Amino acid sequence: MATRPQIAAEKKKKIEITNKTRHPYQTNNATKLSHKVREIEIEREREMGSLLGDWPSFDPHNFSQLRPADPTAQPSKLTPVTYHPTHNRTIPPPNQVITTESKNILLRQFYQKSEEQLRPKTKRAASESLMPEHSCKQPRGLNSDA
Amino acid sequence: MFRSNNLTARIFERQILTPRPGTSINLFRHFYENVCPSHTVHDIDCPDLSFRKFTDDGQFLIGFSRNHQDLVVYRPSWLNYSCKGECPYSLDLPPKARRFDSFFRHLFTISLASANEFICKDFFLYVDPYRFGLFATSTAQVNDNAASADGAIHGVPSIEKITFHLVRLDDGVVLDEKAFYNDFVNLAHSTGAFLYDDLLCIVSLRYQTIHILQIRESGNLVEVRRIGPYCQEDDELFLQSHAQVSPGSSFLPGIKQRLLSFIFRKTWNEEADQSMRVQHLKKKFYFHFQDYVDLIIWKAQFLDRHHLLIKFGSVDGGVSRNTDQGLSFFAVYNMETTEVVTFYQNSSEEMYSFFERFYDFFNSVSRNTLHAQYISSHTNNSHALNQLLNIKSKSGGFSQFVKKMMLTIPYTCQSHSPSPYFDLSLFRYDDKLISAIDRHRHSTEHPIKFISLRQPNVVKFKIKPGAEGGGPDGGRAKKVSSFLFHPYLPLVLSIQQTYMQPTVVNLHFKR
Numbered sequence: 001m002a003t004r005p006q007i008a009a010e011k012k013k014k015i016e017i018t019n020k021t022r023h024p025y026q027t028n029n030a031t032k033l034s035h036k037v038r039e040i041e042i043e044r045e046r047e048m049g050s051l052l053g054d055w056p057s058f059d060p061h062n063f064s065q066l067r068p069a070d071p072t073a074q075p076s077k078l079t080p081v082t083y084h085p086t087h088n089r090t091i092p093p094p095n096q097v098i099t100t101e102s103k104n105i106l107l108r109q110f111y112q113k114s115e116e117q118l119r120p121k122t123k124r125a126a127s128e129s130l131m132p133e134h135s136c137k138q139p140r141g142l143n144s145d146a
Numbered sequence: 147m148f149r150s151n152n153l154t155a156r157i158f159e160r161q162i163l164t165p166r167p168g169t170s171i172n173l174f175r176h177f178y179e180n181v182c183p184s185h186t187v188h189d190i191d192c193p194d195l196s197f198r199k200f201t202d203d204g205q206f207l208i209g210f211s212r213n214h215q216d217l218v219v220y221r222p223s224w225l226n227y228s229c230k231g232e233c234p235y236s237l238d239l240p241p242k243a244r245r246f247d248s249f250f251r252h253l254f255t256i257s258l259a260s261a262n263e264f265i266c267k268d269f270f271l272y273v274d275p276y277r278f279g280l281f282a283t284s285t286a287q288v289n290d291n292a293a294s295a296d297g298a299i300h301g302v303p304s305i306e307k308i309t310f311h312l313v314r315l316d317d318g319v320v321l322d323e324k325a326f327y328n329d330f331v332n333l334a335h336s337t338g339a340f341l342y343d344d345l346l347c348i349v350s351l352r353y354q355t356i357h358i359l360q361i362r363e364s365g366n367l368v369e370v371r372r373i374g375p376y377c378q379e380d381d382e383l384f385l386q387s388h389a390q391v392s393p394g395s396s397f398l399p400g401i402k403q404r405l406l407s408f409i410f411r412k413t414w415n416e417e418a419d420q421s422m423r424v425q426h427l428k429k430k431f432y433f434h435f436q437d438y439v440d441l442i443i444w445k446a447q448f449l450d451r452h453h454l455l456i457k458f459g460s461v462d463g464g465v466s467r468n469t470d471q472g473l474s475f476f477a478v479y480n481m482e483t484t485e486v487v488t489f490y491q492n493s494s495e496e497m498y499s500f501f502e503r504f505y506d507f508f509n510s511v512s513r514n515t516l517h518a519q520y521i522s523s524h525t526n527n528s529h530a531l532n533q534l535l536n537i538k539s540k541s542g543g544f545s546q547f548v549k550k551m552m553l554t555i556p557y558t559c560q561s562h563s564p565s566p567y568f569d570l571s572l573f574r575y576d577d578k579l580i581s582a583i584d585r586h587r588h589s590t591e592h593p594i595k596f597i598s599l600r601q602p603n604v605v606k607f608k609i610k611p612g613a614e615g616g617g618p619d620g621g622r623a624k625k626v627s628s629f630l631f632h633p634y635l636p637l638v639l640s641i642q643q644t645y646m647q648p649t650v651v652n653l654h655f656k657r
Binding site: 102103104105106107109110111113114117118119120121 | 411412414415416449450453478487496500507508510
């Protein structure tokens with residue numbers, strides 16, 4: 001029976017041969033397995049208080065940037081990234097309070113029509129009333145959602 | 147949207163599905179497509195009562211005795227039975243299933259009407275948060291056409307006594323009563339009253355007054371306001387203290403004065419040219435002045451806690467139920483400021499556009515009651531809107547169509563059943579044979595089909611009113627049927643009445 005180092009040496013030769021003929025991105029299962037075994041050994045050797053402890057990982061360099069949890073740092077006190085607007089066109093007026101309109105939309109329509117009916121019409125006002133109240137808005141079609 | 151029609155698959159999907167914000171109830175109502183009243187018990191052996199309806203929260207079934215004097219209340223429950231050993235699904239139901247009291251538990255029977263009074267079978271309003279029921283009893287109607295001295299108008303019949311009873315439905319205690327003497331309130335199908343939250347408005351046609359009552363949690367009916375002859379609470383005091391006013395003088399009733407002043411201001415502002423104004427006023431206002439003065443209140447409803455929508459019309463049409471499309475007017479009245487906000491004729495296009503776009507707001511309930519928000523109407527459902535537009539295109543003239551649609555406004559409180567089987571986004575059904583509005587219909591021999599909307603060829607369930615074999619006379623006599631749908635259980639009572647024959651009651655439920 002061949003000894004272990006002999007077998008390992010033979011394997012290495014095989015891998016070298018196959019690696020030369022293969023594409024550098026291709027790995028075969030044997031290399032994958034040998035890598036994993038190697039990593040476990042690395043981790044165990046390191047014995048560092050990493051966030052992941054003794055957990056095996058595919059690449060030992062993963063999570064190496066992560067420092068172990070600093071007991072003094074509390075994530076809840078981290079301030080989130082704040083947004084600073086670059087213009088002041090949309091600043092709400094001070095003391096603005098947003099509440100629900102107490103009149104429902106039907107009543108609002110009634111009141112609006114009532115104001116139109118009771119507003120004294122002058123001859124000049126007739127042409128002004130052709131301009132819609134919100135000139136930037138377009139009326140919606142009735143079945144626009146259907 | 148569920149991906150499958152199978153009930154089990156939908157249940158699994160529900161575990162992982164996140165509906166779009168605010169639509170969870172709409173999505174889960176689709177389960178009603180799978181749970182339908184599929185089994186019928188024909189001619190169930192039930193007590194001889196006239197059943198009125200299920201309350202909107204599904205807790206009670208209201209019925210009246212045949213002599214119109216007693217109120218009988220049941221609680222809907224469900225059939226329970228057990229069988230020994232293996233129970234195959236196709237096992238016949240036990241004989242217990244044919245009994246009425248397996249499904250309904252009798253709660254109480256109380257007598258509301260005394261000797262010469264009768265309970266009005268058509269009138270019932272449910273006060274949801276407190277579980278009270280409002281009933282009406284009345285004595286016989288007297289067609290007294292002469293106007294009496296105390297302000298009653300003529301042309302409206304008189305009833306000696308109308309009493310409204312507030313009953314706590316949990317135990318049958320009569321909490322309060324409110325009586326109207328020598329008055330007339332349109333009690334048929336609860337048209338003369340409207341309930342909004344805890345406010346009740348009752349239209350007294352004979353005295354042309356709208357009574358606003360508040361239902362307190364303790365069960366008291368408290369009169370808050372009386373609108374008609376006087377608008378503000380102290381108007382009467384003010385007028386009487388200035389003693390130039392003699393009784394029966396030419397002061398118009400308060401609300402009529404508000405209305406006429408609004409019409410005056412509107413007509414005055416219509417004409418832009420100052421010199422033509424008086425002419426315009428003469429033509430539009432003074433020419434019709436007496437007609438406006440002669441208008442009477444027909445019906446009223448709340449639009450919210452402070453606003454009333456009042457329908458005005460001529461004296462002839464107020465009492466009769468003929469759907470004559472004569473002239474009528476709508477006014478929105480603010481009770482707090484006692485102002486008339488708007489005034490429209492029933493053929494007005496603007497009013498029709500509100501009807502088409504905002505019909506849900508005429509069915510005004512406070513936002514706390516959940517079931518009323520899912521009643522299908524042409525405003526919240528595209529299929530109903532298509533139906534309406536079809537009728538519009540097929541109708542002869544636009545103004546005739548508008549007048550016909552305006553007959554449904556003001557809305558009659560609690561007239562639509564909240565059952566999801568009437569939801570037009572789930573089912574299709576023949577509107578002439580059955581609908582959410584609780585009215586008697588002429589019944590047909592054929593069963594009424596409910597077809598699922600998403601699978602147009604699949605009939606989900608059928609309801610056949612009447613006896614199994616079609617009745618002893620072979621179905622020739624005229625039959626009238628009514629349907630009572632439970633608000634959320636798959637339980638339907640169909641009641642078929644034939645002239646001079648016993649009433650047939652069928653129970654449809656899911657096995």
